[in-house]
Amino acid sequence: MDTVTQPPHVRLANDIAVQFAHRPPEEAAAAVAAHLRAFWEPRMTAALLAHAADGGAELDLVALRAAELLRAGS
């Protein structure tokens, strides 16, 4: 799976995560989660959470942690 074949929620979440990669991991994940909460339509977030729950293949670690934060509602 490359960026051409990645599902959009994976590609877009990774694009966001890399922008915050310079921050400490937990802070970066919180920033990504806040961004997703503010700008993503719920079905996209649901697709991301499902992908993360399914192992999160090709999902950036910061994005994966952001998905965990969203799932936990924090």
Added chain:
Amino acid sequence: MVPHKDGGANEGHSCVKGRFAFGYASHPDRVLAPMVRDSFADEWREVSWEEAISFTARRLREIQERHGAGSIGAITSSRTTNEEVYAVQKMVRAVFGNNNVDTCARVCHSPTGYGLKQTFGTSAGTQDFKSVAKADVILVIGANPTDGHPVFASRMKRRLRQGAKLIVIDPRRIDLVRSPHIEAAHHLQLAPGTNVAVVNAMAHVVVTEGLVDREFVQERCEDFAEWEAFIAGPEHSPEAVQEITGVPAEEVRAAARLYATGGNGAIYYGLGVTEHSQGSTMVMGMANLAMATGNIGRDGVGVNPLRGQNNVQGACDMGSFPHELPGYRHVSEDGARAVYEQLWGVPIQDEPGLRIPNMFDAAIDGSFRALFVQGEDIAQSDPNTQHVHAALAALDLLVVQDLFVNETAKFAHVLLPGTSFLEKDGTFTNAERRINRVRPVMAPRTGKQEWQIVCEIAQAMGYPMHYDSAAQIMDEIALTTPTFAGVSFAHLDAVGSVQWPCNEAAPDGTPIMHTDGFVRGRGRFVETVYVPTRERSTRKFPLILTTGRILSQYNVGAQTRRTANVAWHPEDLLELHPHDAEVRGITDGDMVALSSRVGRTTLRAVLSERMPVGVCYTTFHHPVTGANVITTDNSDWATNCPEYKVTAVQVALTPEQAAVREERLTRPVATAGE
């Protein structure tokens, strides 16, 4: 057409489009009666307004009943009036019951909205156009005003001829770099996709050479210390990034010193800033630079987007974004939602809706089934045409409201004929936040204003949406949107035009923003890390394509191609550096194949030393070229604004050159309207 000399924005000036290219309003291609069909493979059937509206409303409700409230949505247009846009977003929020509304600013200036809101607190340029007359140093980034914004360019050139200094940051050697009586002090001819590295390097110089306006920063801004430590890092120095950007370090240092110390420094920018994978980051980078040097909050300075269409600002102001209600209030703000819930009598969803690219993805995955498109040709203007066409073809219902059977309408089930600006009654808001009246010079040729049609669809869907006039819609906008509280047609008729915010605190409007404090309180410095785009040149696609506009044509050309202006630009051309042409055996005027990892098209090559080696350029005014067959679905990380400005491509003489030439000779050229 000659503009009124008292017009606040243009003061009697217009470009070749405004002056000559309005004949499309009477072009024989105009659709004047509604049309429907069950499948886009069928022939169109002319029907009455009643039948078209009832067909649309019934199908929308059927789709929602079957696939859920979120299965439908709409796209508003930056060519229509504020009142027409407001009506569409109201239909989506109050009648569709979701926030699936977006606008064509998604594909141009949505990063401006994000970046300026994060840093200054509101999504708009800071100055009026007149302000450029007080600028001492003008920094033009990713914009070509000579072609794209010619009336403003005239103002700018007047100031440059008076002695203001000019810095141009652009991969192309645009006309402003050197033209009669004008010469840029510095042209930072950067590699496409490296804007953020360059603006960071300029900020690095400002910080490390003691050029920060510390008094301004201390009084007006926050988060400066963290940003200062970040930007002072050696990785941001001009020397460290010159290999990435291609701009000599000394040139960056000289430009930064000039901007910081040359008097009033004013930034003007275009889609060469926003249409990148880091478009939003770059907008914040420019805001950082302006705040650090104190170039905000007075005449002659500021950060100013040069916008692409007549009402991009207004369409954004009117709540067209899926996360924002009118006046840029997030849908999660209880107080803002309550205003509309009380007035409209329905609950408003508190989570964002789908953006345009998300709508396409959801159409393909089957969860998004119907789309209302107001005055936009997404099948031609949006990137990765194959993906867009697949999405449109997957919809159960596509409703297009437009003057013509455009490329998008080829996939539509309903065509609702629209009105040209000569028939509209309402307001437009330009890039300086100036709200201007547009008055009809002839009755709507279709018999209805576009907002009336939207209201009738809403009513047919069971919601009592009715206005007696466009003025009444503006009254509702003023009632519900704090920045528009003092706006009415009567006020505009009395004063001519007004720049928002226009309310009790600023009854005469606000030509220059952030004069005493920023809209968000204190201006916020944001760390802008440079992250290279994933789009790279490769052995297979060794050149970088960047796209843009030309003076005589307007966007996808649906209007201007149907005027005599087409004589000045009958086809899209590929500008190519002579070196890149020579190694491929291409000579000036050859038909060439242009290909990327997503698609391929053919067009005529023009050799030009305006392009750096390794970079080529084309426009997207003609559907027969279909430049967006080439562009990819890469987008700005924060807003999904497409990365039109960086696509890895190959250019080659095409084996079917003879056929292409023959096709071109027989290609129909639209005749001008009367």
